[in-house]
Amino acid sequence: MVRVEHRKKSLITIPENVEDTLELLSSGDYVSDRSLSTAVYLSLKLGRPLFLEGEAGVGKTEIAKVLAETLGRRLVRLQCYEGLDVASAVYEWNYSAQMIEIRMAEAEGIGDRDRLGDDIFSDKFLIHRPLLQALDPSADGPPVLLIDELDRTDEAFEAYLLEVLSDFQITIPEIGTVRAEEPPIVIITSNRTREIHDALKRRCFYYWVDYPDAERELEILSLKAPQADARLSRQVVDFVQRLRAVDLFKVPGIAETIDWASALHQLDIIELTPEAIDDTLGVLLKYQDDIAKIRGSEAAKILDEIKSEVALAQAAT
Amino acid sequence: MLDDLAVADDTGPGKIANNIMHFARVLRMAGLPVGPGKVIEGIRAVETVGLDNRDDFYWALHAVFVNRRDQREIFDQAFHIFWRNPKLLERMASLVLPSFVDPDAQQNAEEMNRRLAEALKQDQVEMPGEGEGGQDEEDPEITIDAVMTFSANELLQKTDFEKMSSEELEAAKRAIARMRLPIMEVPIRRFRRDARGRRIDMRATLRAALRGGGATIPLQYRKRQRRHPPLVVLCDISGSMSRYSRMILHFMHAVTNDRDRVHTFLFGTRLTNVTRQLRYKDVDEALDKVAEAVDDWSGGTRIGHALHDFNTDWSRRVLGQGAVVLLITDGLDRDAADGLDKEIERLHMSSRRLIWLNPLLRYERYEPKSLGARAMLPHTDEFRSIHNLESLEQLAEALSRADGHGTFQSNSWQEAAQ
Numbered sequence: 001m002v003r004v005e006h007r008k009k010s011l012i013t014i015p016e017n018v019e020d021t022l023e024l025l026s027s028g029d030y031v032s033d034r035s036l037s038t039a040v041y042l043s044l045k046l047g048r049p050l051f052l053e054g055e056a057g058v059g060k061t062e063i064a065k066v067l068a069e070t071l072g073r074r075l076v077r078l079q080c081y082e083g084l085d086v087a088s089a090v091y092e093w094n095y096s097a098q099m100i101e102i103r104m105a106e107a108e109g110i111g112d113r114d115r116l117g118d119d120i121f122s123d124k125f126l127i128h129r130p131l132l133q134a135l136d137p138s139a140d141g142p143p144v145l146l147i148d149e150l151d152r153t154d155e156a157f158e159a160y161l162l163e164v165l166s167d168f169q170i171t172i173p174e175i176g177t178v179r180a181e182e183p184p185i186v187i188i189t190s191n192r193t194r195e196i197h198d199a200l201k202r203r204c205f206y207y208w209v210d211y212p213d214a215e216r217e218l219e220i221l222s223l224k225a226p227q228a229d230a231r232l233s234r235q236v237v238d239f240v241q242r243l244r245a246v247d248l249f250k251v252p253g254i255a256e257t258i259d260w261a262s263a264l265h266q267l268d269i270i271e272l273t274p275e276a277i278d279d280t281l282g283v284l285l286k287y288q289d290d291i292a293k294i295r296g297s298e299a300a301k302i303l304d305e306i307k308s309e310v311a312l313a314q315a316a317t
Numbered sequence: 318m319l320d321d322l323a324v325a326d327d328t329g330p331g332k333i334a335n336n337i338m339h340f341a342r343v344l345r346m347a348g349l350p351v352g353p354g355k356v357i358e359g360i361r362a363v364e365t366v367g368l369d370n371r372d373d374f375y376w377a378l379h380a381v382f383v384n385r386r387d388q389r390e391i392f393d394q395a396f397h398i399f400w401r402n403p404k405l406l407e408r409m410a411s412l413v414l415p416s417f418v419d420p421d422a423q424q425n426a427e428e429m430n431r432r433l434a435e436a437l438k439q440d441q442v443e444m445p446g447e448g449e450g451g452q453d454e455e456d457p458e459i460t461i462d463a464v465m466t467f468s469a470n471e472l473l474q475k476t477d478f479e480k481m482s483s484e485e486l487e488a489a490k491r492a493i494a495r496m497r498l499p500i501m502e503v504p505i506r507r508f509r510r511d512a513r514g515r516r517i518d519m520r521a522t523l524r525a526a527l528r529g530g531g532a533t534i535p536l537q538y539r540k541r542q543r544r545h546p547p548l549v550v551l552c553d554i555s556g557s558m559s560r561y562s563r564m565i566l567h568f569m570h571a572v573t574n575d576r577d578r579v580h581t582f583l584f585g586t587r588l589t590n591v592t593r594q595l596r597y598k599d600v601d602e603a604l605d606k607v608a609e610a611v612d613d614w615s616g617g618t619r620i621g622h623a624l625h626d627f628n629t630d631w632s633r634r635v636l637g638q639g640a641v642v643l644l645i646t647d648g649l650d651r652d653a654a655d656g657l658d659k660e661i662e663r664l665h666m667s668s669r670r671l672i673w674l675n676p677l678l679r680y681e682r683y684e685p686k687s688l689g690a691r692a693m694l695p696h697t698d699e700f701r702s703i704h705n706l707e708s709l710e711q712l713a714e715a716l717s718r719a720d721g722h723g724t725f726q727s728n729s730w731q732e733a734a735q
Contacts, residue, residue: 083506
């Protein structure tokens with residue numbers, strides 16, 4: 001395997017105050033507000049994990065990605081699921097290589113069991129999974145570790161994380177304790193499908209990521225779906241904002257807004273009409289009950305409200 | 318910001334740390350889990366962001382002290398009151414604390430002491446071999462005693478909760494406290510070493526091979542672990558259910574403290590999550606907390622409304638891992654089953670098994686005629702009675718069957734009434 005030489009990058013330092021953090025995030029096309037920037041800044045400065053909670057599709061995962069990109073760090077992502085265990089989250093031994101090693105030793109007639117044991121359980125045969133990767137030294141500085149949707153794992157794994165997140169060390173029985181020279185930047189996200197234990201939250205800075213207001217959402221849309229017409233974007237945002245006030249099983253997140261604007265653009269629609277909404281509602285709403293509720297008269301009603309509001313605003317100016 | 322701090326800071330510079338500590342104490346009094354570690358962290362956080370900007374100050378403390386979404390409101394109010402004039406709150410706290418909280422706490426302590434004393438006394442009475450009489454003399458007496466308790470138990474088993482005397486109720490409560498709920502177990506994605514497993518445990522195999530010097534490789538096996546799915550209880554506490562729901566609460570308390578992953582909700586006209594309250598080990602303390610949390614005891618029932626709230630706010634959070642749902646209600650709905658069919662359908666679809674427990678089933682001629690009952694029947698996997706100890710025990714038995722699907726078909730409600 002040919003190894004590509006890493007280009008020597010100048011280490012991007014972490015921001016020195018809240019303003020810089022705000023700027024850093026916006027340089028990565030992330031529209032943040034001051035409260036979120038404060039939480040991010042604290043977590044970067046004090047080396048504590050940042051715990052982000054919020055509904056699906058409000059941009060929690062995105063923060064980790066943007067931080068990795070703008071700080072020039074490696075992004076290590078651990079996607080959680082029920083039954084996640086040490087072998088797939090932390091480390092695993094390369095069994096086939098170990099077997100071959102044993103056979104080779106056997107063929108060469110090496111009978112020294114202790115030496116063979118030491119040899120087999122060495123770093124050479126260790127497969128680093130995300131958590132261990134995050135502790136590995138890196139030329140670009142410590143990586144960004146994203147522990148995504150922590151609420152999907154079981155309590156056992158959560159408890160395991162306690163040691164990792166407070167001391168940034170992992171104990172491998174065969175080798176010993178691996179400790180990070182510099183702690184990684186840790187972002188933990190949760191969709192609140194279940195409550196995370198207080199013991200874990202206590203080790204983190206907490207932030208609830210909410211749906212953005214209309215202005216911020218429009219700003220996000222102009223960055224993430226720039227091809228869409230400005231007037232259409234405005235209508236899309238107004239429509240989605242109003243939809244979030246309706247009693248739905250799952251209200252659309254920012255991700256859905258972006259998808260919808262892009263979809264409408266792809267269909268060459270430059271202005272919202274009741275028909276256009278009905279045809280593309282599946283991009284926005286993901287439950288049949290919700291679609292049935294909005295499709296038709298309800299959508300038309302919301303659309304009318306938006307249009308009359310815009311007309312009023314124009315008349316005023 | 319600086320002006321405000323000047324007020325908070327009237328005893329000279331360097332007192333900001335002190336004020337943060339007092340602020341933390343206010344939050345603690347308001348019910349937020351703020352320990353000493355958090356205070357230190359809060360001070361560090363404020364040092365880090367500086368004092369130039371009121372918003373930064375606010376959000377720095379917010380990031381440290383707030384742990385859950387529902388704490389934001391409390392934090393916000395406390396922040397705005399406290400940082401205007403911390404001395405005021407301090408004084409108020411010192412005034413309020415001794416006069417209000419203390420006597421209450423004392424009374425509680427007294428009650429606890431009394432019960433503790435009673436418990437100890439009982440232990441002494443039951444201690445065998447205390448008297449001077451020989452073993453031979455005592456033996457027959459014990460046997461008779463056992464028979465009597467057995468027959469008393471037998472009677473207790475079949476008595477309707479509604480018709481029990483207070484003494485019998487006490488006995489029933491004690492029986493319930495001993496009850497366990499063995500829910501069936503389902504395989505999960507984790508593995509455990511097991512000689513009878515079918516998958517090879519490579520890690521163990523390699524270790525075993527090394528032990529033998531690598532000459533042979535004795536295969537080791539592993540098997541999927543099993544655990545019970547979460548249990549979610551939705552219990553009706555409206556007027557028609559009041560006698561039963563109290564007994565059922567005792568039952569739920571026993572179950573909650575027996576295992577993890579039990580979520581309990583009460584509903585009458587609105588839905589209340591009482592999972593945390595039921596976690597108190599002492600049953601009286603737990604039920605007191607429940608009573609505090611619930612406003613709509615013995616009122617009307619709005620089943621559809623309650624289920625709607627459950628579906629939107631909680632179902633994704635508590636039904637995530639294939640939960641078994643116990644719905645305890647008599648199906649008498651004030652809203653005439655408005656919107657109920659849709660909500661119960663969604664609940665049914667998102668749970669592993671939906672078991673409807675209905676105390677009215679004890680009447681032989683009961684027929685699910687009410688609109689609510691008719692809307693719910695097609696969407697229940699099992700339909701059972703819950704009106705005496707025996708039925709609770711049968712429930713425990715039914716839940717432990719792994720293949721318990723549709724043991725009682727929804728149309729065979731008359732058999733279930735037996």
